[in-house]
Amino acid sequence: MAVTTTPRRFPEGFLWGAATAAHQIEGSPMADGAGPSIWTRFAHTPGMTVNGDTGDVACDHYNRWKEDVALMASLGLKAYRFSVSWSRILPEGTGRVNQKGLDFYSRLVDELLSKGIEPLLTLYHWDLPAALDDRGGWLNRDIADWFAEYGSVMYRALDGRVKKWVTLNEPWVVTDGGYLHGALAPGHRSKYETPIASHNLMRAHGAAVKAYREIGKHEIGLVVNIEPKYAATESAADLAATKRAHAYMNEQYLDPAILGHYPPELKNEIFGDAWPEWADEDYALIKQKLDFIGINYYTRSVTQATDSYPLKAGAVRQKLGTYTETGWEVFPQGLTDLLVWAKDRYGNIPTYITENGAAFFDPAVAEEGRVRDPLRMGYLKKHLTAIRDAIDQGCDIRGYMVWSLLDNLEWSLGYSKRFGIVHVNYGTQERTPKDSARWYSKAIASHGASI
Numbered sequence: 001m002a003v004t005t006t007p008r009r010f011p012e013g014f015l016w017g018a019a020t021a022a023h024q025i026e027g028s029p030m031a032d033g034a035g036p037s038i039w040t041r042f043a044h045t046p047g048m049t050v051n052g053d054t055g056d057v058a059c060d061h062y063n064r065w066k067e068d069v070a071l072m073a074s075l076g077l078k079a080y081r082f083s084v085s086w087s088r089i090l091p092e093g094t095g096r097v098n099q100k101g102l103d104f105y106s107r108l109v110d111e112l113l114s115k116g117i118e119p120l121l122t123l124y125h126w127d128l129p130a131a132l133d134d135r136g137g138w139l140n141r142d143i144a145d146w147f148a149e150y151g152s153v154m155y156r157a158l159d160g161r162v163k164k165w166v167t168l169n170e171p172w173v174v175t176d177g178g179y180l181h182g183a184l185a186p187g188h189r190s191k192y193e194t195p196i197a198s199h200n201l202m203r204a205h206g207a208a209v210k211a212y213r214e215i216g217k218h219e220i221g222l223v224v225n226i227e228p229k230y231a232a233t234e235s236a237a238d239l240a241a242t243k244r245a246h247a248y249m250n251e252q253y254l255d256p257a258i259l260g261h262y263p264p265e266l267k268n269e270i271f272g273d274a275w276p277e278w279a280d281e282d283y284a285l286i287k288q289k290l291d292f293i294g295i296n297y298y299t300r301s302v303t304q305a306t307d308s309y310p311l312k313a314g315a316v317r318q319k320l321g322t323y324t325e326t327g328w329e330v331f332p333q334g335l336t337d338l339l340v341w342a343k344d345r346y347g348n349i350p351t352y353i354t355e356n357g358a359a360f361f362d363p364a365v366a367e368e369g370r371v372r373d374p375l376r377m378g379y380l381k382k383h384l385t386a387i388r389d390a391i392d393q394g395c396d397i398r399g400y401m402v403w404s405l406l407d408n409l410e411w412s413l414g415y416s417k418r419f420g421i422v423h424v425n426y427g428t429q430e431r432t433p434k435d436s437a438r439w440y441s442k443a444i445a446s447h448g449a450s451i
């Protein structure tokens with residue numbers, strides 16, 4: 001079905017917001033008693049990030065948090081998705097609580113609430129305490145208890161002021177990037193470690209949800225990145241590759257969390273002898289009732305059989321496609337298709353688009369203080385329209401968090417890619433709303449009718 005262009009309002013109560021993550025914007029990673037994370041270590045390891053960029057300063061949000069909340073309010077945001085740096089709260093990962101770290105997030109939440117902005121708090125957005133990585137990190141089964149302990153500290157401190165909790169951001173990226181291909185912290189490259197890290201992430205997710213049910217009184221969910229896979233040809237090889245790629249990225253996490261089992265392709269066609277037999281109690285731990293799911297959507301993948309290891313599948317660049325600075329095809333129809341797929345497979349669980357956005361080359365801040373970013377505006381318009389189409393097809397989409405509020409540290413790509421609707425001058429830390437921020441403000445004020 002083609003993406004229609006009729007501007008239409010979104011449901012009453014649709015939550016319009018923006019998203020960030022601690023390590024990408026805060027800076028001051030070791031301030032006030034915080035411990036190092038694996039990203040502090042990884043970025044300071046020569047060659048791991050573009051230009052050797054680190055999160056030491058980033059957007060200096062740790063000091064500018066009040067100004068940034070005022071900026072969010074000026075844009076008319078109704079919600080703000082952010083993550084907590086685990087090693088600010090528990091510098092050794094478990095045990096001793098660093099009250100100053102907790103106080104930072106408590107102040108941030110209170111300021112958001114004072115401006116009528118709802119906080120959505122992500123417990124884990126990739127910055128594992130280095131002290132836990134020293135104990136095996138996601139390869140150590142004890143991490144389920146460590147994560148539940150950390151979550152419980154946060155629930156006791158903030159639940160009630162925070163009413164929407166997320167356990168993990170994108171377990172797929174954590175394992176594919178951090179344990180299989182090594183592009184992300186902790187930089188491992190092992191087909192055998194990958195399933196273990198992945199499974200322990202999901203066990204930790206389940207343990208944190210269980211702990212929430214004993215402490216919290218509001219909502220908790222899981223955020224996944226999913227990407228529709230379209231076969232490049234109808235050949236048996238390409239169809240099989242597409243099925244593998246779909247199972248590996250799109251089903252690997254929501255299936256165990258909601259259905260209680262993994263897709264069979266993971267063992268039978270991808271990991272083989274590297275896929276352990278998991279105990280039944282693991283599946284019971286992972287499958288906890290979710291109040292919502294978060295979907296991060298950026299692009300699609302036209303998929304063909306390749307000799308890639310171990311997936312044996314890869315994306316085919318589309319000759320007529322439009323691509324972002326990160327090499328992702330702009331394909332809004334994929335979002336509609338994916339939301340309908342998720343509804344049909346998992347039973348229309350309340351869903352938030354917890355990330356959607358694009359890096360395009362932005363011009364410098366013009367004299368009149370404008371940053372013209374028409375490509376990003378077009379991207380957001382098309383994807384919000386695609387969400388509206390999914391809602392028209394019965395999907396229970398509750399909100400949209402644009403990625404990202406601010407230009408920020410794009411992990412291994414450093415500061416070379418700008419996703420923000422607000423420009424950040426990293427030299428002066430000046431924030432300048434781009435045209436896309438102005439456009440988004442109007443969309444929020446009109447409940448989507450101006451899109």
Ligand SMILES: CO[C@H](O)c1c[n+]2c([nH]1)[C@H](O)[C@@H](O)[C@H](O)[C@H]2CO
Pocket residue numbers: 021024169170173225226296297298355403409410411419
């Ligand atoms: C592979 O795309 C993923 O869905 C994805 C894209 N992104 C993400 N996940 C992360 O959650 C953010 O921290 C990134 O900054 C953002 C932009 O790269």
